[in-house]
Amino acid sequence: MTKRKIQPNTYTYNSYITSCWGLIKSNKRKEEGFRKAQRILIDLNNIGRKPNLVTNCFLIRLFSASKRLENAQGLLETIFSQKNISKKIRKEILRNKSIVTHTFNYLMNAHGNAGDLLMMDKCFQIFLKTELPPHIYMFNTFVRNSSRMDVNKAKGYIKKMTQEFDLEPTHQIFGYILFNLYEKGLTRKAVEFLKVMQDEFEFPPSKLMLIKIYMSMLRKNRHDDAKEFAAQWKIPINI
Numbered sequence: 221m222t223k224r225k226i227q228p229n230t231y232t233y234n235s236y237i238t239s240c241w242g243l244i245k246s247n248k249r250k251e252e253g254f255r256k257a258q259r260i261l262i263d264l265n266n267i268g269r270k271p272n273l274v275t276n277c278f279l280i281r282l283f284s285a286s287k288r289l290e291n292a293q294g295l296l297e298t299i300f301s302q303k304n305i306s307k308k309i310r311k312e313i314l315r316n317k318s319i320v321t322h323t324f325n326y327l328m329n330a331h332g333n334a335g336d337l338l339m340m341d342k343c344f345q346i347f348l349k350t351e352l353p354p355h356i357y358m359f360n361t362f363v364r365n366s367s368r369m370d371v372n373k374a375k376g377y378i379k380k381m382t383q384e385f386d387l388e389p390t391h392q393i394f395g396y397i398l399f400n401l402y403e404k405g406l407t408r409k410a411v412e413f414l415k416v417m418q419d420e421f422e423f424p425p426s427k428l429m430l431i432k433i434y435m436s437m438l439r440k441n442r443h444d445d446a447k448e449f450a451a452q453w454k455i456p457i458n459i
Contacts, residue, residue: 236260237278244285257282273299273312277323284330292327293339300346313350320350325358332365337373340365356387364396371397371409378421391426398429402436410436411449430455 243253283292324347331339359381367374381387401410437446
């Protein structure tokens, strides 16, 4: 009798692809990860196995990591943009909600890094169709990427997360906006934003935020403004 060769199932291939993802996230072994993932996907195709939701999520991440954002977006829309997501897919989404959420966030961040805020927004609108709750790190992605180009848009995302999704902002989220202001030398606007934080969001700035703005004023030789700022916010001058 000839021995039948046992073929790996889709879940085994998903484990293999997950290990490739670990290599890709490590800059030193990125190319090795891509090569292994490619071989795994070819094998999967050759034995007639269909990728499931998890496989496709990691495919989206692989496309994103290799800067093939059109391919990543196309696959994302094929899976999640259906008018009526099937019960089977919805069950898979709920069973793998962490993987799905991370995948959306990864692609959103890739679009944001490329300066494409419209596609970043589009990804989020598609994500809402999954009926999964947005995670705060999605708004970290929104604010970090949009604040480089449009502070008002970044502010809008913070309002959206608090008013529509009842998520509490963090110092990190506000820090993205302040960083992009004072790094561009826009310390006056940074000071104005501190008031926005307090008045609109009832969120007090951290000591670190205040010190960084103060040091930015000193670098610009605005010593009088720095002294006034330190007195207003009770920053010790001998820091």
